[in-house]
Amino acid sequence: MEVTSAAAVPSARRHPPLTPHGDFDPPTEGPRLDHASLSTFHQLQTPSRTRSVFSRLRDGLIRSVWSIPSCNGERGASNDVKSAAPPPSTLLARYGGDVVLRFSINSPEEAAALTEAVHVLFLDVWEFNADWVDIRLAKEVHAHTPLMHDLAQAIFESYPSLTFEDPSPRPQDEHRPFSPVLQASPNTDQTNLFFRNYQPLSVIIPWMRLLRSLFPTHVRMINVGVSYEGRDIPALRVGVHPTNADKPSSPRKTIIIAGGSHAREWISTSTVNYVAYSFITAYGKSQEMTRLLEEFDWVFVPTMNPDGYIYTWENDRLWRKNRQQTSLRFCRGVDLDHAYSFQWDHDSTVANNPCSESFAGEGPFQGVEARRFANWARNETANNNVSIVAFVDLHSYSQQILYPYSYSCATTPPALENLEELGLGLAKAIRMTNGEEYSVTAACEGSVDSEENREKKKKFWPRIESGGGSALDWFYHELNVKYSYQIKLRDTGSYGFLLPSKNIVPTGLEAFNAIKYMGHFLLGNKGIEVMEESREGSTAVAAGKHEGELEDDAADVELRRRRRR
Numbered sequence: 001m002e003v004t005s006a007a008a009v010p011s012a013r014r015h016p017p018l019t020p021h022g023d024f025d026p027p028t029e030g031p032r033l034d035h036a037s038l039s040t041f042h043q044l045q046t047p048s049r050t051r052s053v054f055s056r057l058r059d060g061l062i063r064s065v066w067s068i069p070s071c072n073g074e075r076g077a078s079n080d081v082k083s084a085a086p087p088p089s090t091l092l093a094r095y096g097g098d099v100v101l102r103f104s105i106n107s108p109e110e111a112a113a114l115t116e117a118v119h120v121l122f123l124d125v126w127e128f129n130a131d132w133v134d135i136r137l138a139k140e141v142h143a144h145t146p147l148m149h150d151l152a153q154a155i156f157e158s159y160p161s162l163t164f165e166d167p168s169p170r171p172q173d174e175h176r177p178f179s180p181v182l183q184a185s186p187n188t189d190q191t192n193l194f195f196r197n198y199q200p201l202s203v204i205i206p207w208m209r210l211l212r213s214l215f216p217t218h219v220r221m222i223n224v225g226v227s228y229e230g231r232d233i234p235a236l237r238v239g240v241h242p243t244n245a246d247k248p249s250s251p252r253k254t255i256i257i258a259g260g261s262h263a264r265e266w267i268s269t270s271t272v273n274y275v276a277y278s279f280i281t282a283y284g285k286s287q288e289m290t291r292l293l294e295e296f297d298w299v300f301v302p303t304m305n306p307d308g309y310i311y312t313w314e315n316d317r318l319w320r321k322n323r324q325q326t327s328l329r330f331c332r333g334v335d336l337d338h339a340y341s342f343q344w345d346h347d348s349t350v351a352n353n354p355c356s357e358s359f360a361g362e363g364p365f366q367g368v369e370a371r372r373f374a375n376w377a378r379n380e381t382a383n384n385n386v387s388i389v390a391f392v393d394l395h396s397y398s399q400q401i402l403y404p405y406s407y408s409c410a411t412t413p414p415a416l417e418n419l420e421e422l423g424l425g426l427a428k429a430i431r432m433t434n435g436e437e438y439s440v441t442a443a444c445e446g447s448v449d450s451e452e453n454r455e456k457k458k459k460f461w462p463r464i465e466s467g468g469g470s471a472l473d474w475f476y477h478e479l480n481v482k483y484s485y486q487i488k489l490r491d492t493g494s495y496g497f498l499l500p501s502k503n504i505v506p507t508g509l510e511a512f513n514a515i516k517y518m519g520h521f522l523l524g525n526k527g528i529e530v531m532e533e534s535r536e537g538s539t540a541v542a543a544g545k546h547e548g549e550l551e552d553d554a555a556d557v558e559l560r561r562r563r564r565r
Helices: 053-066 089-095 108-121 151-157 201-214 266-282 287-295 306-314 368-383 416-434 471-477 501-522 532-537 539-543 545-563
Strands: 002-008 098-104 124-128 132-138 219-226 232-238 252-258 297-301 386-396 400-403 439-442 483-489
Touching: 201 219, 201 232, 201 266, 201 306, 219 297, 219 368, 232 266, 232 368, 252 266, 252 368, 252 501, 266 287, 266 297, 266 386, 266 483, 266 501, 287 501, 368 386, 368 471, 386 471, 386 501, 400 416, 416 439, 416 483, 416 501, 471 483, 483 501
Parallel strands: 252 297, 252 386, 386 483, 400 439
Antiparallel strands: 002 098, 098 132, 124 132, 219 232, 232 297, 400 483
């Protein structure tokens, strides 16, 4: 099993970020210790903090099991990169001595050993896929070589900057020709102050109200539930309803885009807001977007977990669950993405312990926000003449597009080919935006490898984390939402949950193009026919036609390969 140290991870109370200084050093390889190759992805050079008895016991077990020596002497980070000021003590107190290790899984035995360690020691699993698992541990449990410096700076940069920025036009904009054509400016997203930084809920909600006021013809602000602490779970319903008195009203086709189920995944909340803003402001300016808003209602839910999201701003930047009380007073919170009723996993050791980051509650739908959101969705379909045709749940990180099922790889979902076809189209739309690669797979395969990938046999490896009770599976199976996806956004581990704010707009644009592609697909275009306006306005397609044809061929080959399995 290869182990790569991914990030030294301090937490943060809300503090103004520092101005960045310098560049990060490129990665280098670390020393090899027996079966483990260890290297550090981020490391913050700080004194050791006072650790709890449980933490010391846990770390001692890890050293003993994996034969990893304590690290009494460390190679310090380079002094070439200096921050404007040292990180505050509150930021270092909780996570200053931690790193995130990447474990490369090469055999079922290694997967089983790591799974047992996660379950017994209640480790904080950051992310996982078929090839690797990222886990937060104390840096004292291993020897390592620092590769990226000044991680505290990266955490500060995830908070809004308070520095003044010159509002004068940038040099590249001064000579931009004026166009009388009524279309959105290509630089609108770059000059929109709202998307320059991550925003707290106290800013997001007034912003949503402003959009409702500015665009009353096609925007409504609704609530899809109430949180454990009594906060509304706000959403924007975007769409235009053409009326025809001579024709009976059919169920309104609705697409739900949700984010923020896990509080620390800020990029998912910002991305939902970006896609919503792009849809809202394009109405009446773009023929294709106007048609999408006339054919569908789009419900955008920026944060399914408002209590947890606020907690990440005011107390613990890396908080994951909601904030409801559990049976253990000192272990709060339920993992909302494991709290749904379909295939809720009551047998998992992790799922049944309130101290676990993946605690699913003591019964199905114990997670307040998950239960109330599900009740809202059921009520919409049963009583409000709504047909939910697609559900997209945004998360971070690892750049994956996942479709059902999450709870097990042993069950094949109906219409698997349709799920794969649209999933590959979403990945292509993202790739053609900024060149980013997103993998497409079943959610169960995104969390555990299997012998099928190597020997074409249905022999599955142990799961790192329970996949039962997910929103993805619940919408697909219980509400019969034919196209249900979970999209894990940028990046693949360089920053993890601490993705710098400069990624907000590129990630949002990728998601916008993917969701727009989904709309065309559901209209019957299947991503092949392109509306006339799109062909005329897209210089990228015109300039790269041959390359696009090659990409179409590659996607077709991949789809045929999956169908032959």
